[in-house]
Amino acid sequence: KAGVTQTPRYLIKTRGQQVTLSCSPISGHRSVSWYQQTPGQGLQFLFEYFSETQRNKGNFPGRFSGRQFSNSRSEMNVSTLELGDSALYLCASSRRAGTNTKETQYFGPGTRLLVL
């Protein structure tokens, strides 16, 4: 079974631009979560999507948004990029079938975003 895939793997943008990152979950997984990893702040939860609806949200400004499609693939968008948005963005999927034993999150390889 294929793992979580993320595209693109690397991205360079300039301040003020916007960016869209994509995540395809493991087959059969219906929940997709996004995390930001920086040297200073560590790993921080952005949001979770399940059944095309945002179910959880971390403490990030509204410039960070996402969506999920009917095939469970998810996209994350960051508008008006700032230098501080440079980070590794990790996507994780879980089965989220309603029973607790399905809540383990499996991560993709990440998208490294550099904002100049």
Next chain:
Amino acid sequence: AQTVTQSQPEMSVQEAETVTLSCTYDTSENNYYLFWYKQPPSRQMILVIRQEAYKQQNATENRFSVNFQKAAKSFSLKISDSQLGDTAMYFCAFMKLRSGGGADGLTFGKGTHLIIQP
């Protein structure tokens, strides 16, 4: 809000030795999972082991085992017969479970950089 603390920023041991990474967490919740994830230089986050809070028995996965002390809110990871491939950042993570199903996002510690020396 939950917090996860890993007090060892870096550890170094010889190959084949046993090493224990510490993790403490603070929560008022009773229903949660705890995880250890490994992030090698490739940056791919890999699940090492999972512990359900309602289970008293410590989880084990081959050379990896945990010491889960719920009352003390402690969740340490023991790696036996350490191998060069174990060199990585290790993150302890907390997940609160929701009563209606589903869970909150993972709360991570700052990580421990484990170096296995040949």
